[in-house]
Amino acid sequence: MSTQRSPQAAPERKLRADAVRNRAGILEVAQRHFLAHGIGTSLEAIAKEAGVGAGTLYRHFPTREALLAALLQRRTEEVVASRDRIGQVGDPGEALREWMRAMEDYLSSYTGLPGPLAAAAQERDPDNPLTLPCEQLITATQEYLHAAQQAGVAHAWVRPRDLFLTAVSIAWVRGAGAADDDSIAALRRLDESGYRPA
Amino acid sequence: MSTQRSPQAAPERKLRADAVRNRAGILEVAQRHFLAHGIGTSLEAIAKEAGVGAGTLYRHFPTREALLAALLQRRTEEVVASRDRIGQVGDPGEALREWMRAMEDYLSSYTGLPGPLAAAAQERDPDNPLTLPCEQLITATQEYLHAAQQAGVAHAWVRPRDLFLTAVSIAWVRGAGAADDDSIAALRRLDESGYRPA
DNA sequence: CGACGATACGGAGGTAGCCTCCATATTGTC
DNA sequence: GACAATATGGAGGCTACCTCCGTATCGTCG
Numbered sequence A, B: 001m002s003t004q005r006s007p008q009a010a011p012e013r014k015l016r017a018d019a020v021r022n023r024a025g026i027l028e029v030a031q032r033h034f035l036a037h038g039i040g041t042s043l044e045a046i047a048k049e050a051g052v053g054a055g056t057l058y059r060h061f062p063t064r065e066a067l068l069a070a071l072l073q074r075r076t077e078e079v080v081a082s083r084d085r086i087g088q089v090g091d092p093g094e095a096l097r098e099w100m101r102a103m104e105d106y107l108s109s110y111t112g113l114p115g116p117l118a119a120a121a122q123e124r125d126p127d128n129p130l131t132l133p134c135e136q137l138i139t140a141t142q143e144y145l146h147a148a149q150q151a152g153v154a155h156a157w158v159r160p161r162d163l164f165l166t167a168v169s170i171a172w173v174r175g176a177g178a179a180d181d182d183s184i185a186a187l188r189r190l191d192e193s194g195y196r197p198a
Numbered sequence C: 001c002g003a004c005g006a007t008a009c010g011g012a013g014g015t016a017g018c019c020t021c022c023a024t025a026t027t028g029t030c
Numbered sequence D: 001g002a003c004a005a006t007a008t009g010g011a012g013g014c015t016a017c018c019t020c021c022g023t024a025t026c027g028t029c030g
Helices: A017-037 A043-050 A054-060 A064-087 A092-107 A114-123 A131-150 A160-175 A181-195 B017-037 B043-050 B054-060 B064-087 B092-107 B114-123 B131-150 B160-175 B181-195
Strands: none
Touching (some): A017 A043, A017 A054, A017 A064, A043 A054, A064 A092, A064 A114, A064 A131, A092 A131, A092 A160, A092 A181, A114 A160, A131 A160, A160 A181, A160 B160, A160 B181, A181 B160, A181 B181, B017 B043, B017 B054, B043 B054, B064 B092, B064 B114, B092 B131, B092 B160, B131 B160, B160 B181
16 A cells, blocks of 8 residues: 555556656657647557657557557546536536536547547447546536536436537547637537527 | 530540449449448458459549549439428428438448548538538538528527538447447437527 | 550559567566 | 566568559540
């Protein structure tokens, strides 16, 4: 308990020094490449720029999703933590709206991110490294939605998962073809007016 | 005027007999492959199964989008023609709802179709062969939307393009990760309740 | 009918990216 | 300092894209 260790199912033994170094380097380069070229960017290029072989990259992150999940971890914690800030907002309707925007921005972190996340949200495969962030977001959504429903500013038939998918699909439109701002604003308004009773 | 010719800008000279045969064969095989494996399927595999070389395929359809557009042409005409059927529906609100479903199904014809279409809808590049079908769909949407707005069953601030993007994004969710029917139904309900005043 | 120019064909070949495998190198420990 | 455990890297096998050009097929005209 003295050393910070994952409580349940921690298969992580301590890494060798070079492994730690390489892992960090890969993440740093990957972050830049995903930002610049979307999640479809070449993994080999990342390995090369990070100064490691392809094998090393794939040992640390067996799939593109694993790399993505590692990168997303910080962001996920930040966003979920923004609950505290948003929580200060008195009006539950306003809070829900802000939360939706926060999710939308998170989901737009990298071009192409909505695809794998939507898939993960639905398959619920515990082996998919993206399942965890999805569940966290949906859980957070539940809190805001519930409060909004209590206050009568959200329809009772709306489920947290539905709002999550809504945010994902807006983020997808943002990424696919670079929709103009007007269209995105219209989509947001449509969705908001969708879950909110008149 | 006796022979059926494209009225404006027809760069199509008459094809040689073998070219016509090959083109048809490619389309027939491509249809099956796109249906079975989505729009990302291997073009080389299509060429092989159609019994032509890669060069022939690329000569007829220089890009994946061109092939897609050729395949979509029939479907597009069918869907736009379904205006006639839907037009019979008296209630403009009901007609708009039906039209949205028809678009959604059209956009779900092949897995992955929403991506290129969303891109085409926004870039408005006349060289993109998918631009035409997009415009046709948006134009048709405009008719239904306008009628609905006149009847007071759609908000005045909704634009045809917004509804098109809505349909595209639902189709995308359908395709990405095979969302369960409940989620899709919820998204539809959300959207409908979004454009419709209480 | 035959031959000649125009049209179309096909598949080899260069490029790029994925992922695996294992001989070699590095690390940590005793 | 030496040995076992751990980690490395890049060659290599694979799939797919797309282009290029020598060759085959077509249609027409004499």
